[in-house]
Amino acid sequence: MPKIKAKKTCENIPKEITKYPKTDVILYTDGRRSYHYRVKKEGLYLQPPILAYSQGKNKYKIPDSYCVETTWGQGNNKQTVECSINYIREKPFFRVMYGSNFSEDVCSNTSPTAAANAIIRKLFPNNEKTLMSGIHLFGIHLETLKQARESKRESNSNIQLKQIKPIEHCGKSMIYKRQRKFGDQLKEQVQIEGAKIYGKDQVILKQISYNVKYMGFQIAYGSKDDREKEKKLNSIVQVIDQNYMSREGYRALAAVEPDLEREWIVSEQRLKITKNMNQKIEITLIKIFQLFQL
Template identity: 35%
Template sequence: MSNSNQQRPYEEENYPISPEIIYYGDRKFVYIVIQEGIYPPAVNYTEAPNYFPIPDNYTIKTTWGQANNSRTIQCSIYYVEEKPHYLICFGDNLQYQVFSAQSPFDASVELHKIITPDRRTAVSGVHLFGLQLKCINRNCKGRPRELKLHKESSKTTQINLAKGLAKKEQVHFENTIKDFYNPKDRVVLKAIDFTVENKEYHVTFGDENYVKKKQKLQSIAYVQDLENIPRDAYLHLAAVESILPREYAIS
């Protein structure tokens, strides 16, 4: 029995001993975990403000709605080229499918176009896939996972690992701002720099300002011509200082 006095959202669970999880939020969801999945090295996250981690090889059965009008679907997530893809099976025998390579919300929209075509609203994709469930997140993070050495990973994996680490630090940064600054202060994390085995990474955040970028490139090209700096010399300088634009960008 649920405790109606307990503050929502909350979970009733004995996971992983029992695969059933009951979630009470704006509405009630009943989940059956079929396959917990894993968090890959270059894990993706849901959109702001929650940034829930998205597992790979993950399958969960979700039921919501009133007893006489409830719906049950099966949601799966699998990564292709380090990007999550979302699959929802529905119908009496889960014989129908919708798919999205964009987001859980997009998958939910595609589902509701079929099951509730007369309505313009859709149930949260995060809740359909159970990505908000703390007990699954806790159990996934609690399992040890051996990682490859950086030098043994492909270049694509190395880049995605750097992006994943940067995204996690961005989430931590945004969650910590309130402890140091007034809410009215506009605090923005613009970039993060770190090295892995002497390989430098510079990750920027937010939408790129192409006007400012173009102005910066033009200014560098102007100084390069004015001071008669050879392109080979600039190329060596850009190799030493990672935040300088690459030589080909200003050629």
């Protein structure tokens, strides 16, 4: 007799039951098994080519800065773990925390399924043949979260494109504000990502250089020694004066070489030197024609 294929009933169709984002709870069921998720951090999708995808035919996008509590099973087999995904060195790092107050963990830098099977061996050591889907444990497949991430990303991109004025149309004040804001946010992100890689060893950002279109920028972090800075400025003033370099010439050179001090800073130092010289060396002005009359 020919085999009769069982029709897929409505009960076996995967579905997500939730009022997210009004509530942080998502119930996923496919008729055979159910997972309860409590979203702690929604996460975000990074830009290609850093963005990673899951293995298999579905190729789910793997989010960054993502954390969720997952509960599955019934009765004595009911378990709750905390799953998180963070990109380290541009690769997703999968972590599952379990036990009392989630005090223990297992990790994997290869796949969510590797982390899922590792946690199953910890929770059910006597059942070595039991396997688990890492996609379901981490909730990577949840369409609710995927739509939320992509919606926010698209909304933020549209707002930024409408509001941000091209740099060539910005005044000096606006350019400086953007540079300062960019530097502050970059420093914050470096400290966050540095903690993931170096742990308690603090990463200190000293200096960065970058270009936006045809403009070069340089940001120095931390306070410099005032004496060293003044000594450097005095040397620059001396070189300019000895070589008869104009202000326009130095300004053009500083625009090409970002390591040089800005022209207005050099001009202020020249005025300071002049004032100090006038105080230490008295200069008396006389009229030449009066000397001839004498």
